[in-house]
Amino acid sequence: DTAVSQTPKYLVTQMGNDKSIKCEQNLGHDTMYWYKQDSKKFLKIMFSYNNKELIINETVPNRFSPKSPDKAHLNLHINSLELGDSAVYFCASSQDLGFGQPQHFGDGTRLSIL
Amino acid sequence: GNSVTQMEGPVTLSEEAFLTINCTYTATGYPSLFWYVQYPGEGLQLLLKATKADDKGSNKGFEATYRKETTSFHLEKGSVQVSDSAVYFCALSDPKSSSNTGKLIFGQGTTLQVKP
Numbered sequence: 001d002t003a004v005s006q007t008p009k010y011l012v013t014q015m016g017n018d019k020s021i022k023c024e025q026n027l028g029h030d031t032m033y034w035y036k037q038d039s040k041k042f043l044k045i046m047f048s049y050n051n052k053e054l055i056i057n058e059t060v061p062n063r064f065s066p067k068s069p070d071k072a073h074l075n076l077h078i079n080s081l082e083l084g085d086s087a088v089y090f091c092a093s094s095q096d097l098g099f100g101q102p103q104h105f106g107d108g109t110r111l112s113i114l
Numbered sequence: 115g116n117s118v119t120q121m122e123g124p125v126t127l128s129e130e131a132f133l134t135i136n137c138t139y140t141a142t143g144y145p146s147l148f149w150y151v152q153y154p155g156e157g158l159q160l161l162l163k164a165t166k167a168d169d170k171g172s173n174k175g176f177e178a179t180y181r182k183e184t185t186s187f188h189l190e191k192g193s194v195q196v197s198d199s200a201v202y203f204c205a206l207s208d209p210k211s212s213s214n215t216g217k218l219i220f221g222q223g224t225t226l227q228v229k230p
C-alpha cells in the first residue's frame with residue numbers, strides 16, 4: 001500500500017489555466033505538507049497543515065490555495081498558472097508537529113507549463 | 115537563520131568506492147539532523163537521522179555522525195553500489211523554529227552517480 005499518494009503524476013497544461021493536485025496519506029498522520037522542487041533539485045516548503053488547520057504558508061503567491069477536507073487529504077489548487085510554476089510538487093506527511101519528526105513523501109507531481 | 119549546506123555535485127564514483135557527502139548546518143538551537151535519498155522519479159525517503167550531539171545514524175550501509183563542534187553531519191558509505199545512484203539531501207529540524215510547525219530545512223541536494 002502506498003503511504004502518501006499524489007495524483008496526477010504528470011500535469012502538462014497551458015499558461016493561465018487552473019489545475020489541482022490531490023494528495024492522500026494512509027499513515028494516520030496528523031500533519032501534511034506541500035513542497036516545490038525546482039529544476040536544480042532545490043526543495044522548498046510551501047504549506048503545512050495539522051488536523052486540517054493551516055500552520056505554515058511560506059510566502060507563496062495566493063494563486064496557490066491548499067485545501068484539507070480531512071486530515072488524510074491535502075489538495076493543492078493553482079489558479080492562473082505561470083511559466084515559473086513549472087516544477088515537481090511533493091506532498092509529505094508526519095505523525096504530528098513534534099520537533100524532529102521524519103516526513104514521508106509522495107512520488108511527486110511534475111507540472112509543466114507550456 | 116537556519117540553513118544547511120551540502121557539497122556541490124555531481125559526485126561520480128566507481129562501484130565499491132568510498133563515499134563521503136559533506137553537510138554543514140547553521141541553527142539557533144540544537145537541531146535534529148536527517149539524510150533523505152531521492153531515487154530517479156521518486157519522492158524523498160528518510161535514510162537516517164540523529165537527534166543529539168555524537169549520535170550516529172545508520173541504515174543500508176550509510177552512516178552519519180552528529181558533530182556539534184564542527185556543525186556537521188557528513189554522510190559516508192564504505193562501498194557504494196550502482197543502485198545507490200540518487201540525489202541525497204541533508205536536512206535539519208530546529209526546535210526553536212520547528213516546534214509546532216514541523217518545518218524541515220533542506221540542503222540543495224547532492225547527486226551521486228555510481229558507475230559499474
